[in-house]
Amino acid sequence: MNPTIMNKTVLVTGANRGIGHALVAEALHRGAKRVYAGTRQPLVHADERVTPLTLDITDQAQIRAAANQVESLDLLINNAGIGLYDDLSDRAALEAHLAVNLFGPYDLTQALLPALIRSQGAVVNLVSIAALAALPIIPSYSVSKAAALSLTQNLRPLLAARGVSVHAVLVGPTDTDMSRGFDVPKVSAERAAAAILDGVQAGDDEIFPHPMLEAAALSWRSGELKSLERQFATLVEPAAVAS
DSSP states (O other), X not given: OOSOOTTXXXXXXXXXXXXXXXXXXXXXXXXXXXXXXXXXXXXXOSSTTEEEEEOOTTOHHHHHHHHHHOOOOSEEXXXXXXXXXXXXXXXXXXXXXXXXXXXXXXXXXXXXXXXXXXXTOEEEEEOOGGGTSOOTTSHHHHHHXXXXXXXXXXXXXXXXTXXXXXXXXXXXXXXXXXXXXXXXOOBOHHHHHHHHHHHHHHTOSEEOOSGGGHHHHHHHHHSHHHHHHHHHXXXXXXXXXXX
C-alpha cells in the first residue's frame, strides 16, 4: 500500500465512538478521499467524504450489503469490538466475544478482500496488549484478542502474495467507554488514532499506540518470537496463495 492516506478509501468499523470515531476524523485530516463509517446504529456526519454503513459485523447479511456498497477500498480498519467483565464460567460470554472480536473481523476481511487485492491495500486489526499479557478481570476479552492476534499473524503471509499488508494494533489503555473503569494512565482516542495511522504508513507489522508500551514494542519487534514468526512465514508457498 502507498504509505499515505491522501486520496485513499478507508473503511472503519465501530466508527461512532472511541478510537473508531477518532480514526474517521484522523483519516479525513490526512486527506482520505472516502471514509466508510461502519456502525450498528444510523450515523450522520457533516463531512461529505464520509459514507455511513449500517454494519453489525456479526450479521452476515449486513456484511454482504456493505461489501456490495463499497466500490473500492484501500484500507480496512477492523476496530469494532466488545469487552465485558466475566470470569470464564459462562461459555456464552466467551462465544459473544469471539463472535465480535474474532469472527467479525475475519468475515468482513474475507468479504472485502477482492477490493483490497485490486487496490493492493491493507488490513488493520485492532487487537489489544491483553492478547500478549492476559487481563484476567476480562478474560473472555483477552482470549478473543489473543485469537485475533493469531488470525492477524496468519493472514499476513497468506495475503502478502496478493499484495495486501496486514497489521495488528496492540491497543493499550485508552480513554474510551470500554476502559473507563480502569484507573491507569490512558492516551486519548485521538492520539491513539494518529499513532495507528502512523504505524500503518510506516509499514509496521505491530503497532503499539501507547507510550507506556514502548519497551514492550521494542522487546516484541526484536525478540525471538517475532523472529520465529518471520521464519514460519517463509513456509507459505506464494504460488499456492496468489491464484
